[in-house]
Amino acid sequence: MDWAALILGLVTAQRLGELVLARRNTRRLLAQGAHEVGAAHYPLIVALHAVWLLGLWYLAVYQLPAGQSVNLFWLLLFVVLQLARVWVIASLGGRWTTRIIILPGATLVRRGPYRFLSHPNYWVVAGELLVLPLVFGLAWYGLAFTLLNAAVMWIRIRAEAAALEPQ
Secondary structure (H helix, E strand, O other), X not given: OOHHHHHHHHHHHHHHHXXXXXXXXHXXXXXXXXXXXXXXXXXXXXXXXXXXXXXXXXXXXXXXXOOOOOOHHHHHHHHHHHHHHHHHXXXXXXXXXXXXXXXXXXXXXXXXXXXXXOOHHHHHHHHHHHHHHHHOOOHHHHHHHHHHHHHHHHHHHHHHHHHHOOO
């Protein structure tokens, strides 16, 4: 069995499912009177994540020697990050999207990981972008995408903070 293909297949299925959930939540929030902020940078986020995942498929499945083992420590850490991801999504419930959607009059979520940390989803994503490549011994790849993500998150967090400031 090719562990890289299995792991990446599961991650790909998870991400596609999350996009369906995010789209449904976004439509519902917009129907309730919400509006999107920072839409101009959203294609950068989509492109970053798509290239990251496609590149992992290429490198881990097609370029690494057949039968190369995965690093179990990093795989376990990635699983922990997935549990954190589920916690974030569950804590936001119907307000979780991949976009910045502002629902006027809604209070900020302060449960789950949001009790302890600002932007826990962004921290989880940053960890994933670094850790999953490490599962396959691709440290340079993880570091490169972590740095690219930091640049995009700098734009996104500023847009989100500005949108959430009291008017």
